Amino acid sequence: MTAAPARSRLHIIHVDLDAFFAAVEQRDHPELRGKPVIVGGDPHSRGVVSTCSYEARKFGVHSAMPLRTALQLCPQGIFVPVDGRKYQRVSRDVMAVLKRFTPTVEQVSIDEAFLDVAGSEALFGDAREIGRRIKVEVVEVTGLTVSVGVATTKLVAKVASDLRKPDGLVIVEPGEEAAFLAPLEIRRLWGIGPKTAERLHGLGIRTVGELAALPISALTRELGDHGGTLHDRALGVDADPVTGGGDPAKSVSHETTFAVDVSDPAEIDRTLLALTEGVTARLRSAGIRAGTVAVKVRDSQFRTVTRQRTLSEPSDLTEQIWRVAVELARPEIRGKKIRLLGVSATQLGAPEQISMFEVADQKQRRVVEATDAVRRKFGDRAVTRASLLDRPLPAPFERDPNSAVEGRVGLPKLDDD
Numbered sequence: 273m274t275a276a277p278a279r280s281r282l283h284i285i286h287v288d289l290d291a292f293f294a295a296v297e298q299r300d301h302p303e304l305r306g307k308p309v310i311v312g313g314d315p316h317s318r319g320v321v322s323t324c325s326y327e328a329r330k331f332g333v334h335s336a337m338p339l340r341t342a343l344q345l346c347p348q349g350i351f352v353p354v355d356g357r358k359y360q361r362v363s364r365d366v367m368a369v370l371k372r373f374t375p376t377v378e379q380v381s382i383d384e385a386f387l388d389v390a391g392s393e394a395l396f397g398d399a400r401e402i403g404r405r406i407k408v409e410v411v412e413v414t415g416l417t418v419s420v421g422v423a424t425t426k427l428v429a430k431v432a433s434d435l436r437k438p439d440g441l442v443i444v445e446p447g448e449e450a451a452f453l454a455p456l457e458i459r460r461l462w463g464i465g466p467k468t469a470e471r472l473h474g475l476g477i478r479t480v481g482e483l484a485a486l487p488i489s490a491l492t493r494e495l496g497d498h499g500g501t502l503h504d505r506a507l508g509v510d511a512d513p514v515t516g517g518g519d520p521a522k523s524v525s526h527e528t529t530f531a532v533d534v535s536d537p538a539e540i541d542r543t544l545l546a547l548t549e550g551v552t553a554r555l556r557s558a559g560i561r562a563g564t565v566a567v568k569v570r571d572s573q574f575r576t577v578t579r580q581r582t583l584s585e586p587s588d589l590t591e592q593i594w595r596v597a598v599e600l601a602r603p604e605i606r607g608k609k610i611r612l613l614g615v616s617a618t619q620l621g622a623p624e625q626i627s628m629f630e631v632a633d634q635k636q637r638r639v640v641e642a643t644d645a646v647r648r649k650f651g652d653r654a655v656t657r658a659s660l661l662d663r664p665l666p667a668p669f670e671r672d673p674n675s676a677v678e679g680r681v682g683l684p685k686l687d688d689d
């Protein structure tokens with residue numbers, strides 16, 4: 273028997289606080305312990321449930337549900353307001369515990385992080401041991417429980433941490449990834465939302481094992497390139513590294529080479545919009561936003577320029593990012609024939625958690641999410657382009673002198689428990 277390759281060593285840990293906001297309230301208010309606590313505010317308001325305790329989940333209450341619905345399902349629920357500042361403080365304490373074990377901690381939301389402990393064994397023991405110690409030390413420091421997954425990849429560690437909530441510890445040994453995932457519902461994998469699940473159900477696919485057994489050709493026929501990625505994920509294959517939070521060396525980019533070089537500004541604008549739509553759809557499906565937008569322009573003489581700008585506020589919205597892309601590209605296009613255009617989003621990160629509690633842009637977000645659903649169903653070119661092209665261009669943003677960087681994106685969507 274040969275040794276497993278180094279990269280399949282057990283070294284990734286996913287840590288997820290259990291019912292975080294509700295757990296903090298129960299910790300700070302002993303009279304709430306053992307009770308159905310619903311964090312979100314006045315149940316007669318138009319808000320949604322931010323988090324609820326496990327006691328409330330038994331009534332069918334869950335995150336993102338309208339508070340009024342939660343009240344109907346669970347009239348005895350104890351509704352408490354969101355104290356974002358307090359949760360941020362506790363989150364920092366938890367992250368500080370995690371950083372005792374390795375500097376490579378990638379926080380993906382207020383209550384969730386990946387660790388790469390490959391270099392930490394000499395000090396703290398192997399990944400299994402570190403997983404156990406994290407659980408003990410988080411309780412000691414914060415009084416809160418976490419669920420922990422230990423695996424060879426981020427994908428499998430994340431699925432593992434979610435499997436035995438609350439207070440779980442699930443270790444998936446190297447080589448066991450595919451067998452571990454096989455019996456689980458396909459929805460447990462990253463990148464399988466309701467629409468994709470529906471299409472896979474149409475093919476008779478319900479479990480990850482069934483997905484893994486499907487020929488890649490059948491998957492790509494149904495889902496395009498995404499099908500190949502899903503096949504890898506079904507086997508637990510995921511090369512995404514754990515990075516420190518806010519790592520700038522990551523981007524999502526789309527580019528295209530014209531069949532015939534182009535100089536028509538309207539066609540340039542339309543192409544930038546199509547590229548931007550591709551980029552922002554990927555940002556949204558990964559649950560992340562871009563702090564910086566860059567464009568790449570190559571002319572008929574093969575001269576390539578890259579221009580980028582930092583947004584006043586991170587975004588995953590097509591219109592905002594496209595407008596910046598047009599502004600950046602226009603001066604580089606004038607009087608030239610253009611061979612290639614690219615749009616990329618960098619400085620990626622999870623949305624500031626506090627904005628989870630804001631409702632200001634929720635309407636726009638619902639429109640965008642509906643658009644994403646249409647795009648998944650009918651393809652990229654079906655939506656909204658004409659209406660965007662009719663509108664005036666944007667006010668200027670601040671300019672960032674740094675050049676763009678390429679990388680890949682692999683962050684999971686935010687978890688609600």
Ligand SMILES: [Mg+2]
Nearest residue numbers: 288289383689
């Ligand atoms: Mg959680």
